[in-house]
Amino acid sequence: MVAEAQRRPGKANDPVTLGEVRQFENEFAALYVPAKLAEYQDRTIYSAGSIMSGHTLKHLLAAAACFAILRYFQTRRPIA
Numbered sequence: 001m002v003a004e005a006q007r008r009p010g011k012a013n014d015p016v017t018l019g020e021v022r023q024f025e026n027e028f029a030a031l032y033v034p035a036k037l038a039e040y041q042d043r044t045i046y047s048a049g050s051i052m053s054g055h056t057l058k059h060l061l062a063a064a065a066c067f068a069i070l071r072y073f074q075t076r077r078p079i080a
Helices: 002-006 018-040 042-049 054-075
Strands: none
Touching: 018 042, 018 054, 042 054
């Protein structure tokens, strides 16, 4: 009975759809692919503005990609 009272109504209890999984995969790819590109273009990025190297940008984008994965695990639900 307590567990039933703790359940949140609405979408939180619905099974996850394949579209929602794909959304998280796309978020991850949209951050990780530019991170890898920044790694390969390290000197070019640094010479363009001399503010941040491609290596630093790679780490920032990779950290954002990890955050997208963390959000996925925090919000996941059983697959239908």
